Amino acid sequence: MLDQTEGYTTEDGRKIGGVVMEMRNITLRFGGVEAIKDISFDIREGEIRAIIGPNGAGKSSMLNVISGFYVPQEGQVFYKGAPRPPMKPYQVAQQGIARTFQNIALFEGMSVLDNVMTGRLTHMKTGLFSQSFWLGKAEKEETENREVAEKIIDFLEIQAIRKTPVSRLPYGLKKRVELARALAAEPSLLLLDEPMAGMNVEEKEDMSRFILDVNDEFGTTIALIEHDMGVVMDLSDRVVVMDYGKKIGDGTPSEVRGNQAVIDAYLGVAHD
């Protein structure tokens, strides 16, 4: 088993650091429905951590617990070593967590650039007055933040649609813009909810490459939910497998692949 404090080295030779976030005995209920049952796992610095499972396994609920959107009835979330109290979304963002959504949540009427700039909000300090009238520090701040946004646009190769309103973009590009906005926040932990959903093979390959590059270039810790097993096995360093709200597997892709419970869950063995 992995040591709780020491990191490990991945198959491709990257050094993974200590625990960034830990879920300890999480149980989440909606009325009488137990969406998550007593799940514990951790996310380590610099790794790509996947949560997989069949439909309705509780993956998205888990991600919402990680992001602080849902507060579990039982158990505790530890972020950077300290137990995390219930928080407002902006407080989560300030903590350095950013996310994308399964069903794209961009500002449709705004341009790609403006959408990416909204990701910089937590890094802007000047007030409403000086920003409205473009006074003093506001201009300098805008320039600095624009530069960060432009670097991300360059990184994700969306220069050609910089000024295009998001509503005019195809689905695959919208996904990329969402990733750009999340990256603009310069998160230390990036949560991706089904980043490849509804994409064709080529788009999936592009997205996989971007995810790996983000991890490589910025050292961002990434937790992602994904349906496509092939993609997950190629991308991630460690995988948590969920089924009916329970954790049925946890480990490296090859460990998980050989796990009988996981095979059963995916091939559909009758549950008692």
Added chain:
Amino acid sequence: MTDRTKGADGPQSVPALLHRNATEFANAPAYREKEYGIWQSWTWAETREEIEALALGLLDLGVAEGDFVAIIGRNRPKLYWSMVAAEMCGAVPVPLYQDAVAEEMSYVLSHCGARFVIVGDQEQVDKVIEVQAELPNFEQMIYLDPRGLRKYDHSRLHQYSHIQDVGRAKRDELLGELTARQDKLDYDSTCVMLYTSGTTGKPKGVVLSNRNVIETSKSSSEFDDLRQSDDILAYLPMAWVGDFIFSVGQAMWTGFCTNCPESADTMHVDLREIGPTYYFAPPRVFETQLTNVMIRMEDAGRFKKWLFDVCMAQARKVGPAILDGQPVSQWDRFKYNLGELFIYGPLKNTLGFSRVRVGYTAGEAIGPEIFDFYRSLGINLKQLYGQTEATVFITAQPDGEVRSDTVGVCCPGVELKIAENGEVFYRSPGVFVEYYKNAESTADTKDAEGWVATGDAGFVEEDTGHLRIIDRAKDVGQMADGSLFAPKYVENKLKFFPNILEAVVFGNGRDECTAFINIDLTAVGNWAERNNIGYASYQELARHPQVMDTIQAHVEEVNTSIAQDEMLSGCQVHRFVVLHKELDADDGELTRTRKVRRRIIEEKYADIIAALYDGSTSISTVTEVTYEDGRKGSISATLEVRSAAVQAVAQKMAAE
């Protein structure tokens, strides 16, 4: 700085021109590139500093005189600088097509035995690593963009900026050596080696000397009065001789500014922002732009559409005449000026052509309608005829003598002669030195007196002195009845229709001509959208009955037009198919410059050609395709073979 200009003739090498520019135009912009949404620019003085730093770094890395340095990537100032830096070191730059798949690259890299490779990004690094086992001479690779490369083994891999840093740090020790090497460069030393796209067989390395490049740049710049204040947009493949002459040769000679787009996708936006004064594009680009304009006008409101139509009618009537400086009545001129105010001016601005003083197109024939469209707007679009072996320029159209059906008169210093069989020969200071490691081909192409065979058949018009090209000499053949077969002539006529992207005509030695046709997905797709015709793929759209009808109408129109020409009336297309896939350079069907490779197509689609001639009405076929990353797959389809009406021809009348 020591004076590196030799004698009264001026600078004798490209690096010497750089030094001249860095002194004479020190603060004028030399290169611009859009990055992070902003145009970054470098003056000539800064450019020299950058290039020198790189050259010193290359010396430190062990680049020796006579080495080949391959350069692969999209148009970026740093890659242009790499070419000049390589020459400074006495090495020979070899730009490669960046979209070539690994095995094509492998051939060129091993043929020239490149010791060093300078590439743009991870994609190119991966390709070279993939084939490095086949490259015994390959030693070190330098890349510009470090993205995704952090984990790579860096024992043979270096970042561009680090090489420059080393060069700057060791400037004092190495500058003497660099200066000595540059002093050895003269008119006869090799400036660059460019691989021809190779319509037939393997690519050949064309060696061009400083004399070729500088003499050609000088005379062509004078021909068109290019100035130091001009701007060009560098967006065509760096491996193509034209880009080298425009963005390095002429840029170095006149000192104008070369602008590099942010990425291939943003080319049109960047074009508009820069507004080049000197612009080159192959006919395809002009075609695509015109198609886009027309599509958008179809979608415009009724009043705008009316205004556009009225103004364009006026432009077609007097625009070309005004451009050629011919007399036009005051009233027409007034109406044209109104048109300029309402339509032409804004349209040129949208297209990025507001400032174009000299525009060129070449490589393929351009449709007369397309050509006239741009000229009627007041854009000085001209045609030139050239090839790699001539350092581009053979003939070009002087201002005021522009026509869509000729390629112009001899460029300064060029002599032409037409052989018995109609093949065009030329001789000029731009004639290449040799094909690298291929004395046999050199001797076949260039004779002892310096005459070079173009491989094209053509004739010179007696009254005007303009050259007209008919077709590739080896493609011109005979039909079974002995009449002339010129496939490209027919293909060009077909391709002038916006709906037709590519056409291949067969018929050499046969009774009748047949054709493969590729539809243009943009134009046909837009038409489908407006007519509520649903389609899931290129394949499905291509075989839609209404699409077939439209294409048939186009083919029949072409037949009517061909029938007018006595010499070529036998080339009417009797039967055709609309292909289920686009012809693609990745599949070897086209060259990287998008010229049709007939023999490969004939072999690959032998079953379809057979169906075209055996009278069947449909053919099922399976075709292998190569994806961009080099993987292979296959698509199967059933194609409908259609017959097109042909016009009766005088001599054939009796038979029919």
